Amino acid sequence: MALYVHKYGGTSVGSTERIRHVADNIVKARGRGEDVVVVVSAMSGETNRLVALAQEIQARPDPRELDVLLATGEQITIALLCMALHEKGIPACSYTGGQVKILTDRAHNKARILNIDTDRILSDLARGRVVVVAGFQGITEDGDITTLGRGGSDTTAVALAAALKADECLIYTDVDGVYTTDPRVEPRARRLDRITFEEMLEMASLGSKVLQIRSVEFAGKYNVPLRVLSSFGEGPGTLISYEEEKVEKPLISGIAFNRDEAKLTVLGVPDRPGIAYKILGPIADANIEVDMIVQNIAEDGTTDFTFTVHRNDFGKALDILRRTCTELDAREVAGDDKIVKVSLVGVGMRSHAGIASKMFEALAKEGINIQMISTSEIKISVVLNEKYLELAVRSLHEAFNLEQSAEAA
Numbered sequence: 001m002a003l004y005v006h007k008y009g010g011t012s013v014g015s016t017e018r019i020r021h022v023a024d025n026i027v028k029a030r031g032r033g034e035d036v037v038v039v040v041s042a043m044s045g046e047t048n049r050l051v052a053l054a055q056e057i058q059a060r061p062d063p064r065e066l067d068v069l070l071a072t073g074e075q076i077t078i079a080l081l082c083m084a085l086h087e088k089g090i091p092a093c094s095y096t097g098g099q100v101k102i103l104t105d106r107a108h109n110k111a112r113i114l115n116i117d118t119d120r121i122l123s124d125l126a127r128g129r130v131v132v133v134a135g136f137q138g139i140t141e142d143g144d145i146t147t148l149g150r151g152g153s154d155t156t157a158v159a160l161a162a163a164l165k166a167d168e169c170l171i172y173t174d175v176d177g178v179y180t181t182d183p184r185v186e187p188r189a190r191r192l193d194r195i196t197f198e199e200m201l202e203m204a205s206l207g208s209k210v211l212q213i214r215s216v217e218f219a220g221k222y223n224v225p226l227r228v229l230s231s232f233g234e235g236p237g238t239l240i241s242y243e244e245e246k247v248e249k250p251l252i253s254g255i256a257f258n259r260d261e262a263k264l265t266v267l268g269v270p271d272r273p274g275i276a277y278k279i280l281g282p283i284a285d286a287n288i289e290v291d292m293i294v295q296n297i298a299e300d301g302t303t304d305f306t307f308t309v310h311r312n313d314f315g316k317a318l319d320i321l322r323r324t325c326t327e328l329d330a331r332e333v334a335g336d337d338k339i340v341k342v343s344l345v346g347v348g349m350r351s352h353a354g355i356a357s358k359m360f361e362a363l364a365k366e367g368i369n370i371q372m373i374s375t376s377e378i379k380i381s382v383v384l385n386e387k388y389l390e391l392a393v394r395s396l397h398e399a400f401n402l403e404q405s406a407e408a409a
């Protein structure tokens with residue numbers, strides 16, 4: 001029998017009415033003869049409410065206690081969903097992460113799943129039950145409750161699908177799939193029928209927040225086909241899987257962007273071994289994540305060194321860099337926190353030349369200045385002034401015909 005893991009996010013279980021609607025969806029799946037294991041998030045806004053409650057008492061609560069609190073959100077929805085299923089005559093049983101035994105490490109608030117005990121789930125399925133599991137939580141070897149980081153229910157669902165060798169992991173959410181780009185920026189953005197794990201990772205890490213990044217990594221590692229689809233309407237959604245040889249690959253799958261970027265430059269640094277380390281060492285020690293890095297060719301023994309960080313870290317990074325500048329006897333430090341990163345993503349570019357020049361041509365036509373460029377096998381990213389974001393995304397969407405599907409193009 002086909003086994004599907006369904007995951008319903010916060011909005012999909014945001015009210016008792018919606019929970020009943022989810023139960024209807026499960027009834028339909030059962031009607032098709034499918035076995036169903038369900039993972040639910042907390043009702044929308046609930047996790048934020050719990051975090052706020054904690055902070056009314058303590059600015060930085062003990063992570064262990066915070067997990068005990070946060071895990072309650074999902075416990076509410078598993079019980080309500082089971083009641084809704086019972087009401088429709090469907091046998092169902094709810095489990096917290098600890099009851100299943102979703103074993104995690106001890107990293108409270110951002111725990112990683114180590115093992116899942118499938119015995120109880122499998123015996124419930126064998127007895128014809130729907131199994132409803134609380135997302136986002138697990139338990140340590142010592143029996144302490146842990147949570148997996150915000151958005152962690154996606155990871156619970158994928159991990160369960162992997163452990164149960166499910167046919168697919170269906171992520172039901174409030175959008176009907178993964179789009180070529182954010183439809184709020186380009187209304188002609190199109191839902192993709194399919195996308196590879198690699199592409200989805202790039203899209204997700206660049207700010208398209210449909211799925212928790214860790215869940216996509218997990219799905220790729222264990223080859224669990226993932227499908228993002230709407231819990232409100234019909235439709236096939238977007239399948240995230242490995243590349244299939246037979247399927248014609250579009251050159252570009254999507255355009256991702258990130259508004260939260262800032263750029264820092266040290267000008268006139270002496271060009272000698274160890275400089276990159278001296279500049280970035282203190283930045284790393286301050287726990288600041290660095291994204292793009294560019295070092296120019298040295299002229300008269302000095303060079304310019306530029307890198308980007310998250311906009312929230314801009315001030316901190318600038319302070320650190322000013323100190324480094326003095327130590328290294330560099331000329332000056334410059335910074336700009338009004339930049340964005342725009343990226344073309346597509347596995348098809350592996351086997352095609354000329355994508356970058358086509359991208360630069362499209363931007364040039366609009367008079368958009370490119371400040372930095374970086375490339376990987378399946379991605380080309382440019383850093384631009386933030387005022388060009390919308391224009392850049394729309395002109396690239398147009399230049400690469402993304403509003404048309406690969407078959408139509």
Ligand code: ASP
Pocket residue numbers: 009010041042047048073135136149150151152153154
């Ligand atoms: N309820 C948790 C959160 O809001 C986990 C999840 O929804 O995936 O982050």
Ligand code: MG
Pocket residue numbers: 009010041151
């Ligand atoms: Mg979510």
